[in-house]
Amino acid sequence: MTRSLEERLRAVAQERYHDRHPFNLRMHAGELTPAELRRWILNRFHYQRHIPVKDALITAKLDTPRLRRMWLRRIQDHDGAADGEGGIERWLRLGEAAGIGRERLLTGAEVLPGVRLAVDGYVNFCRLGTPLEAVAASLTELSAPGIMRTRIEAFEHHYPWIEREGLRYFRDRVGQGSRDSAEALDLVLTWACTPEDEERAVAALTFKCDVLWSLLDAVDHADTKDTAGEGI
Numbered sequence: 001m002t003r004s005l006e007e008r009l010r011a012v013a014q015e016r017y018h019d020r021h022p023f024n025l026r027m028h029a030g031e032l033t034p035a036e037l038r039r040w041i042l043n044r045f046h047y048q049r050h051i052p053v054k055d056a057l058i059t060a061k062l063d064t065p066r067l068r069r070m071w072l073r074r075i076q077d078h079d080g081a082a083d084g085e086g087g088i089e090r091w092l093r094l095g096e097a098a099g100i101g102r103e104r105l106l107t108g109a110e111v112l113p114g115v116r117l118a119v120d121g122y123v124n125f126c127r128l129g130t131p132l133e134a135v136a137a138s139l140t141e142l143s144a145p146g147i148m149r150t151r152i153e154a155f156e157h158h159y160p161w162i163e164r165e166g167l168r169y170f171r172d173r174v175g176q177g178s179r180d181s182a183e184a185l186d187l188v189l190t191w192a193c194t195p196e197d198e199e200r201a202v203a204a205l206t207f208k209c210d211v212l213w214s215l216l217d218a219v220d221h222a223d224t225k226d227t228a229g230e231g232i
């Protein structure tokens, strides 16, 4: 029996998700050094700050007020409604809770080349792709709430030197990720009308899994240098 598009998308989002990446496995098992964890926080900030940029590119492709409102909310989740609010601010606070000054995150000077390429790849994919492909690529979020829960537990248990308040970002993403992925899945299933559309949706999600995987490859393989004694 052929599998439905929803089953295929859920299988990709599960089987190719970065929760199986060796770096995440080490993170969840409590095996990362403080320097490695700080390197991840610093490099992942590059991904976080580009999410609203790619969501703005997607919003520009949507042709009804209802759809644009839906996507604008994602931008606001990250950028907040005012200074000092939103996901990007919460990620900066995560950095501070782990001993990284916000200036170091904001300059981006220490972002690894492979991370820049992975993030550019995702932003450009959404810039150049169809709405179906761009929205399908966001469906890694089907698996994001699970990894957030695992991460919160791992941080609380294994990395007590990170102040608890810094984990707010992950807590808020559990609900946001569930809502975002349900909305995106609904759109993809509505828009994918032909077998070719279905293949493009699956390929887009596969590509996005590869983006997240390559980002972690870069972080995993970087030399740990204790820059300025701050542990990156």
Ligand SMILES: O=C(O)c1cc(C(=O)O)c2c(n1)C(=O)C(=O)c1cc(C(=O)O)[nH]c1-2
Pocket: 051, 137, 138, 139, 140, 141, 142, 143, 144, 147, 173
């Ligand atoms: O930490 C993670 O493992 C993780 C994964 C993903 C994802 O699966 O794409 C996102 C996030 N976090 C995240 O914080 C986030 O805001 C986000 C937005 C998107 C997207 O593609 O629109 N994915 C993710």
